[in-house]
Amino acid sequence: MLRERDIPLTSTFLTRIYEHEHLLSSSEKYLVEYIKNHLDQISQLSIVQLSLEASVSTATIVRAMQKLGYSGFTSFKIRLKDEHAENIKFTAVEKVDHKIKEAIFKNEREVVQTIGMxxxxxxxxxxxxxxxxxxxxxxxxxxxxxxxxxxxxxxxxxxxxxxxxxxxxxxxxxxxxxxxxxxxxxxxxxxxxxxxxxxxxxxxxxxxxxxxxxxxxxxxxxxxxxxxxxxxxxxxxxxxxxxxxxxxxxxxxxxxxxxxxxxxxxxxxxx
The missing domain is CATH 3.40.50.10490 (Glucose-6-phosphate isomerase like protein; domain 1)
Known part of the structure; x- marks a missing residue:
């Protein structure tokens, strides 16, 4: 039996599901339903972990997220974090996002400053x-x-x-x-x-x-x-x-x- 979620679904997520559900395959619809019923756990999962938990491939996750208008699974988690900023369960997403941006900016700085020199x-x-x-x-x-x-x-x-x-x-x-x-x-x-x-x-x-x-x-x-x-x-x-x-x-x-x-x-x- 699916555990009851303690984080409310956002209107944005529901709207995207409603608007793009016809584009989803059966396995992608199953994944979306899984996410809807386990929303409180999603912020703690990587794409590989979600793949194991939901018994779908990582490719299915990526395709489903893109059909719903996200660039990928992490992009979806970041959007959830923004919409549930007060919820402590999404702080991990913010930390991961910050570290990845730090790596991106490090490389950007090397390129820009090298060109400037x-x-x-x-x-x-x-x-x-x-x-x-x-x-x-x-x-x-x-x-x-x-x-x-x-x-x-x-x-x-x-x-x-x-x-x-x-x-x-x-x-x-x-x-x-x-x-x-x-x-x-x-x-x-x-x-x-x-x-x-x-x-x-x-x-x-x-x-x-x-x-x-x-x-x-x-x-x-x-x-x-x-x-x-x-x-x-x-x-x-x-x-x-x-x-x-x-x-x-x-x-x-x-x-x-x-x-x-x-x-x-x-x-x-x-x-």
């Missing part, structure tokens, strides 16, 4: 170095390797000779064999990776041009590089025990450089 003149200088280099060598370690590989692939697609290396010994060796007509691009969030710093010293000694993409202006790589393009790194980390800070600032810089490279090379081809 970029100097078009510095990017132009970097582009000219890239365009006139015989070869572009990309050196990166850790999670930054993914950005380096993406840059390499896109540069190759544009017809520019490029290589990406992530092995410490190979980075050290190749950095000693480059010519002044080559260009090295370092991709490093903290700008302190030992083998990258050593490679930068080798390049400087050989007169090889270097560009660093980083989020740490006060780093050995920045000191050793001809051009440094610096992004903003948030101090908030959801993985404090590991060196896996967000590479989003570097991703933004890399995307802008690649887009600008396409613009400049097309202009050159058209002239």
């Amino acid at each position: 970029l100097d078009s003149g510095t990017i132009e200088d970097a582009l000219q170095k890239m365009i006139h280099a015989d070869k572009i060598m990309l050196f990166a370690r850790g999670l930054s390797e993914l950005i380096g590989k993406e840059m390499m692939i896109k540069l190759q697609l544009l017809g520019k000779y490029s290589e990406m290396h992530d092995d410490p010994n190979i980075i050290r060796t190749i950095s000693k064999r480059l010519r002044p007509t080559d260009l090295v691009m370092f991709i490093s969030l903290n700008g302190r990776t030992e083998e990258l710093v050593e490679a930068a010293r080798n390049c400087k000694a050989s007169g090889v041009s270097t560009i660093t993409l980083t989020a740490n202006r006060n780093s050995p790589l920045c000191d050793l590089s001809e051009i440094s393009i610096v992004g903003y790194k948030s101090q908030i980390s959801y993985f404090p025990d590991y060196e896996v800070h967000s590479r989003l600032p570097i991703m933004v810089i890399a995307r802008i450089i690649l887009d600008a490279y396409v613009i400049r090379t097309r202009e050159k081809d058209n002239n």
